[in-house]
Amino acid sequence: MKRGPGLALVLVLVGALLFGAAHQRLAVAAGPLTHGPVVGALTHSSARVWFRLAVEAAATVRWGRPDLAGASEVEARLRRAPDGGWVATADLAGLEPDSVYHYQVVVGRRAVARGPVPRLRTLPSPGSETPFRFCLASCQSRAPVGGEAFDRMADLDPLFVIQAGDFGYPNSTDERVQAANYLAQYDPAYGLSRLLRRAALYHVWDDHDFGGNNVDGTVPGAEVSRRLYSLYASHLPLACPGGAIAQSFVCGRSEFFLLDTRSRRLKGVGLLDGLDAAEWSQRGWLLEGLERSTARWKFVVSSVPLHPVLGNREDSWCAFPEEREALIRDVRDHTSGVIFLTGDRHTAMLDDGTNSGLPEINSGAVDARPRRAPRGSYSHGALETAQSNFALVEVGPEAVRASIRSSDDGATLLEMAVPAP
């Protein structure tokens, strides 16, 4: 339905007033575009642009090579959001691999944006040896203020960031609480939004953003978390038809497998498939994917750590010792080049597999209160003092180089190189 500019302005004002109590930072002056654009579901040939409008309006995304010469335009799909606004996604297709594009949100024939025109870089094509770098982060509790850690990431120019859970701490499956949390994370004043003007985001949940501390898939309202993830996370096609958020993508000679460590978990029974095992097997999906993959590097994103000492005994892989052992054994027996990317523990450590069972890069508390790592054996060290951190992962044909960086100044705190198999 088309509306005149006068009515749209009134709706913007009313929407801002109604929503303002829960979300003080929404600025009327920003126009109909309140959050985003954010690029997710990035591949070598496609991307999904997500954004939020305060009002229902016909919107498109214009995209093209830098300076938008010969730009294309694609219509956005709007969905009503429980925060009172509208979330929109636009699918960009037919992109060239390893190429920079600029893009703009257009509402009512006018480009709406803050700051410089955002850009994306597509992934190297499958099989390509092009080196690339990405960041790993988890646990952010300060949004919508601060987030300078994401500026330190932007300084390193990553192709994308993997957020491995605790994308805020709503600790609730109430849809309004969850919606307000997503908007806080994407708030234009929060550092993440600055990083996302030039890097793509892949995100899976952990406990606090799925429903609460150490929860499993039986948490009341789990379906709300799933529905809001589908509204607010610009994700890849999901592997499980029933709602788990496991997903994968290929980047050059690397393949990424993002696990859902929460919604199928059942305490005392199983982490990957404790619930609904008959319907679909996440373990089967992962092992078949790893075995079938022709990638040199296979990154497995697990919100919770594999390391037996670093992990929380009630919540991490070590809470499921038999499942953990069997997974490590099967991965080692059937494939090579597997590296776990984990978070959750508000500290950081690097292990080449000597102690974790498989090489593991753990980073947590990108923007939350940090802790020192528990005493234990870590082949390449763990944080001995409490420091907020993220990981930089540099992928090349010879090795994967991981470094744990300070969220404060980007300084290198720990380093590890995993040689190519």
Ligand SMILES: [Fe+2]
């Ligand atoms: Fe956390």
